[in-house]
Amino acid sequence: MDLNLKGKNALVCGGSKGIGRACAQTLAQMGANVTIVARSTEHLMEALDSLSDHGNQKHDFLKADLSNPEDLKKKLKPVLESRTFHILVNNAGGPPSGALLSATDEDFLLAYRQHLLANHTLASLVVPGMKKSGLWQNHQYHLHLGQSSTERSRSQQYHPRCSGILGQDPVQRNCSFRHHSQ
């Protein structure tokens, strides 16, 4: 399998720390141009500095709050006017672990917005460009990373459903969907 991602653009959410940052670094090492998404400018800049650019790639960041779909749309849409993302890593920090009975309604709503709604907003915005690029059948990856317990079951329903819906479209049949949320 050819894992050279030269010329491919990756959008890595929650990419300034933890698992997302490791994904961003690996994708950069494989030659992709990487855009990382998170809220803290300080951590975004620090993570950006850690990305390999041995292939003269261009990396950048998008400061956005994944728990706010309107903010995400407002900031991502202008980027998509001039760029297609071939790789989407759906990921964000949290929600925090804790006893179920001490979780508030707002804890659940925040988890729902930050993970499930954000996943859907991102897929809705990014996948049409993947399709138009005409490269779909060769190099399209759409990864859903770990989710925490609060909304894990919802996300686990969403990801296979998303995969199934896209799988009905022959253009997208070779898309690789994974979700590491077992």
Ligand SMILES: NC(=O)c1ccc[n+]([C@@H]2O[C@H](COP(=O)([O-])OP(=O)(O)OC[C@H]3O[C@@H](n4cnc5c(N)ncnc54)[C@H](OP(=O)(O)O)[C@@H]3O)[C@@H](O)[C@H]2O)c1
């Ligand atoms: N670490 C593990 O062993 C593990 C295992 C299984 C599952 N998971 C799950 O995997 C996911 C990532 O975990 P992690 O340990 O890598 O987390 P982490 O180290 O806390 O990193 C979270 C990343 O997401 C960003 N982020 C958080 N909230 C955001 C928001 N509202 N909008 C935009 N960006 C946001 C953070 O940056 P900012 O705070 O600056 O926005 C940071 O870049 C979580 O859902 C976690 O539950 C983790």
